[in-house]
Amino acid sequence: MKGDRGVKVRLEGLGAEKLLNALWKEGIYLTGIRRTPKRGVEVTVPQAHFHRVGEEAREKGFQVTVLSASYQQKIKKALRKRWGIGAGMAAGLCLAVFMLSCVWQVEMVDAGKYAGEVRLFLEEKGIRPWMRQKDVDTAKLQEQLLWRLPEVKWVFVKMTGVKLQVKLEEGVAAPKEKEGPGDIVAAMDGVMERLTVFSGTAMCKEGDVVQKGQVLIRGEETDKNGQVRRVQAQGQAMARVWVRESIRMRTEEMMTTPTGRMEERFLFRTPFGVYSFGKEPDYLMADREYTAYPLPGAWVPVTVIRERMYECSGEWTERNMQEVVLEGEKAAKEALVRAWPETADLDKTTKISMIERGFIEVAAFAQMTKDIAQYGNQP
Numbered sequence: 001m002k003g004d005r006g007v008k009v010r011l012e013g014l015g016a017e018k019l020l021n022a023l024w025k026e027g028i029y030l031t032g033i034r035r036t037p038k039r040g041v042e043v044t045v046p047q048a049h050f051h052r053v054g055e056e057a058r059e060k061g062f063q064v065t066v067l068s069a070s071y072q073q074k075i076k077k078a079l080r081k082r083w084g085i086g087a088g089m090a091a092g093l094c095l096a097v098f099m100l101s102c103v104w105q106v107e108m109v110d111a112g113k114y115a116g117e118v119r120l121f122l123e124e125k126g127i128r129p130w131m132r133q134k135d136v137d138t139a140k141l142q143e144q145l146l147w148r149l150p151e152v153k154w155v156f157v158k159m160t161g162v163k164l165q166v167k168l169e170e171g172v173a174a175p176k177e178k179e180g181p182g183d184i185v186a187a188m189d190g191v192m193e194r195l196t197v198f199s200g201t202a203m204c205k206e207g208d209v210v211q212k213g214q215v216l217i218r219g220e221e222t223d224k225n226g227q228v229r230r231v232q233a234q235g236q237a238m239a240r241v242w243v244r245e246s247i248r249m250r251t252e253e254m255m256t257t258p259t260g261r262m263e264e265r266f267l268f269r270t271p272f273g274v275y276s277f278g279k280e281p282d283y284l285m286a287d288r289e290y291t292a293y294p295l296p297g298a299w300v301p302v303t304v305i306r307e308r309m310y311e312c313s314g315e316w317t318e319r320n321m322q323e324v325v326l327e328g329e330k331a332a333k334e335a336l337v338r339a340w341p342e343t344a345d346l347d348k349t350t351k352i353s354m355i356e357r358g359f360i361e362v363a364a365f366a367q368m369t370k371d372i373a374q375y376g377n378q379p
C-alpha cells in the first residue's frame with residue numbers, strides 16, 4: 001500500500017484552469033481537483049512538486065493555503081512550535097554522532113594464549129576505548145601484529161560498528177620463538193605427503209595416516225656417541241586433509257493468509273538507534289509494511305517510519321525438495337569457504353541427510369594440502 005504522499009492545498013485567484021494546464025504541461029499532475037466558491041480550486045499536490053507549485057501559483061497572483069500537510073511537514077511544523085524539543089533532539093543527535101565515531105570496545109576473537117600480548121601491543125600503539133575511529137589504521141596494525149607474532153598465520157583487524165575486532169589464526173610456530181625441548185604434533189587428521197625435519201627425529205613417513213595430536217617429529221636427537229638428547233623439534237608437515245562444514249535447511253515453508261486485523265505504529269530511526277511510539281500488537285504472526293518519511297533539515301539522517309502490521313494465520317506446506325537441496329548446497333559451500341578460505345578455488349562435494357522432520361542437513365567437503373605441524377607438549 002502507498003503512504004500519504006500528497007499535500008492538499010487551496011488555490012484562490014483568476015484563471016485556475018490556465019494554471020492547472022500549465023502545470024500539467026510541466027509534468028506535474030494534480031489530483032482531487034474540486035472547485036471552491038471563491039473562484040479557486042482545491043487540489044492534492046505531489047509532495048515532490050509542492051514547492052514548485054506554490055512558487056508558480058504565487059507568481060500568477062494566486063493565494064495558496066495548505067489544507068493538509070504530509071507527515072514530513074507536520075513533523076517540521078511541530079518542531080518549529082516546540083523549539084526546545086528540536087534543540088534537545090539536535091544536541092542528542094550530535095552526541096550520538098560523536099559517540100558513533102569512537103571506538104567503544106576492543107574484542108579478541110580466537111586470540112587464545114596471545115590475548116595478553118595483543119592487548120599489550122594495542123596499548124603500546126595507543127589503541128584504547130573512546131579514541132576516534134579515523135585514528136585507527138587497521139591495515140598497519142595487521143602488518144605490525146604479524147611481525148610481532150611470527151607464530152600466527154594471519155591477523156584480521158577491522159572496525160565493526162563501534163567495536164575494534166582482532167582475530168588471529170595460528171599456523172606453524174616459528175622455531176626461534178620456542179625455548180626448551182619439545183615435540184611437533186599433528187594439528188588435525190590427515191595423510192602425510194611430505195615431512196621436512198629441521199631438528200628432531202621423524203616419527204612418520206609419506207603416506208601415513210596421522211591423527212590430531214599424534215607426534216610427527218620427536219624432540220630427540222642421537223649424537224655420534226649414541227647419546228640421546230632432548231631438543232626442540234622443528235619442521236614442516238604437509239598433509240592431505242579433509243575439511244567439512246554443514247548447515248540445516250527447513251523443508252517446509254509457512255503459507256500465510258490475512259485475517260483482516262491491522263495495527264499501526266511509528267518508528268523514529270536515527271544513527272544512534274531506532275525508537276518506537278506505539279505498542280507491538282499481540283499477533284502470533286503478521287506481515288509488516290514500512291513507509292519512510294525522511295525528516296528535512298536535520299544535521300544527520302533522521303527518518304520517521306510508519307509501520308503497519310497485518311495479522312495473518314499460517315500453515316506449513318512442503319517445499320520443492322530439489323530447490324531446498326540446491327539452496328543448501330550453495331549455502332554449505334559458502335560456509336566452508338568462510339571457515340577455510342584456502343578452499344575457495346578447490347572442488348567441493350556435498351552430502352544430504354535427513355536429521356528430523358522438516359529439516360535436512362547439507363554438508364560440504366573439500367580436500368586440500370596443508371601444513372599441520374604444531375608444537376606439542378614439552379617435558
